Amino acid sequence: MLDIQLLRKDAALVAERLAARGFVFDVAYFEELEGARKVFQTRTQEAQAKRNTLSKQIGMLKGKGEDTMAVMAEVAGLGDELKDLENRLSELQAELNDFLMGVPNLPHESVAVGKDETANVEVSRWGTPKTFDFTVRDHVDLGEGLGQLDFAAAVKITGSRFSVMKGGLARLHRALAQFMLDVHTAEHGYTEVYVPYLVNADSLRGTGNLPKFEEDLFQVPRPDAEKLYLIPTAEVPVTNLLRDEIVAAESLPLKFVAHTPCFRSEAGSYGRDTRGMIRQHQFDKVELVQMVKPEDSYAALEALTGHAETILQKLGLPYRKMALCSGDMGFSSAKTYDLEVWLPAQNTYREISSCSNFEAFQARRMQARFKVGQGKPELLHTLNGSGLAVGRTLVAILENYQNADGSVTVPEALRPWMGGLERLTAA
């Protein structure tokens, strides 16, 4: 959520900055709503103040055993008008809140203005794509060739966009997650957390997934309780650790890493990436989350992105770092870097990590704050990034480390988590 003070001060400027991301901010509608809110809030509070004063008088008179008829008569007339005012005010505030909840974050000034991914800016490149002296296979052919990746089984058990892994491949998948967790905790100073995979609506509102993106989520209705949602990313439960909390400034920065499955319905994505493990309804991810002081958040974004890059480097996977343009960024983000890994079979780079600074956008929604000494609470800045998407990393390893005979070399960095195994081969 944006700072309403900023909107009151200069809605036109906000509209201009939001236009850069293709969002139309209706200034006239906002100002009309805000004007009405102001009028009704003032009047409501005046009426409440009057009622409170008179009611207190009644109490005092009764305490002294005096007659209260006159005051009772005076306050009696207030009831209906006050109720109307209160109702109207809460309607207006709800309307204003709904409107603001649907407004995306402002892009940081360093973000390039552009419509879509074609305007993203390549920041850097690491590694050189390997040349193969045989025809490369994609991860589906490789995995099925090994007899360790089975989409047909997943279709039978559940449906499309799920996968079944077996044997060495399943272990490689597990090894990747363990490896990432160990690197981030031991080398980058993150605290490992284990969190629920089902969350309530409040948590999703906090991170900005609701109310706008409900169709991307899997819902779990419960007959006798509030419905829950499967997490689309660990960002949701982990960032919400700080919801409605005020932490001491000395405890910052907070750095958490979590390995969780992620569930995405992505109702709008049918037809895209239908082959293989690139776009699944269920995938594992190791997520990095940081909560920092506002002045530190852009340095933290660079550091956090670097932490994700470290994983790719240790695995020897070529990648490039893209700064997303205004039109390609997520709803809540002020600035995002995507890391794109080289996939030989697609002869292109594909997203494997997305690292964002949300500034105070999420913190404001979830009232996540810090306090210096006895001072006033201030909003934190929140960041997160994939470090990395496990399934896509697995795809990248299969394709980049494939051999002519269809076997796959295990990257050296992973071997300690693979019991020393050097190569995946068909059984």
Next chain:
RNA sequence: GGAGAGGUGGCAGAGUGGUCGAAUGUACCUGACUCGAAAUCAGGCGUGAGCGCAAGUUCACCGUGGGUUCGAAUCCCACCCUCUCCGCCA
């Protein structure tokens, strides 16, 4: 799943219709005393929002949402959560 108890400020814990945003203790902050510390004493110490240049002032908040009332932490209804015992279970 069954039976019972309970949710009040950072923590503990009073408060069962009126001057209660809430006693008291503790923690914390400032000051005094002290060479310094401890102890002691004095003061301060919740969150969100409105109006205002400001000083300030008004409103809301006692698990959440409704209701009764001139007035609700207190009464009524629903929900959520926690604890204890029993049952079941990895």
